[in-house]
Amino acid sequence: MARLSAFRSRYDDVDIRLFTRDGNAPAMADRADIVILFGRAGLPSSRSVEVFPEELIAACGPSYRAKGPMIVPADLLDENLLRLRNQSYARDWDVWFDDVGLDVPSIERGDEFNSFIVYQQAAMDGAGIALTWRFMTEDLIREGRLRQVTPHGVRTTSRCHACLMPKAFDHEGANASLAWLGAQGSPEA
Secondary structure, three states: OOOHHHHHHHOOOOOOOOOOOOOOHHHHHHHOOEEEEEEOOOOOOOEEEEEEEEEEEEEEOOOOOOOOOOOOHHHHHHOOEOEEOOOOOOOHHHHHHHHOOOOOOOOOOOOEEOOHHHHHHHHHOOOOEEEEEHHHHHHHHHOOOOEEEEEEEEEEEEEEEEEEOHHHOOOHHHHHHHHHHHHOOOOOO
């Protein structure tokens, strides 16, 4: 949302109607000019651009009280690890620990959420440590609302895609929006 004001200042003639949903973005395709989704590819018949790659980082709110120092990934095993449970993200902690070289049993303890927004808010409120997407939380980290607990980030094969739906192919504002979204993942953004 922090980037929305930058978009608005550049494209003040484009009206934004933002509808969010944690899952099943294709179901909203008939009501939207652009659908943003996570996964390995965009929607069929759409024009898609990659907005950012998925890089998982461990983060918590400034009020979270760790049980010990959190310097290396193994230190997180004794902490309250928040879990986002839906079809796409149920194994994120397993992927993260595997990528940093730790062979741990599947993480089944800790608070569990089915909504990313509630999950991220719980982390900001100090309820535990969440795995979140660097691109979506870097502003929160810079503002001090979240802090990254170890320097390790894990890149997955998933990406965030912005998909221009066929009904909007000739819509100038929708095409400008798609181009702007695609540029957000570049180092110059």
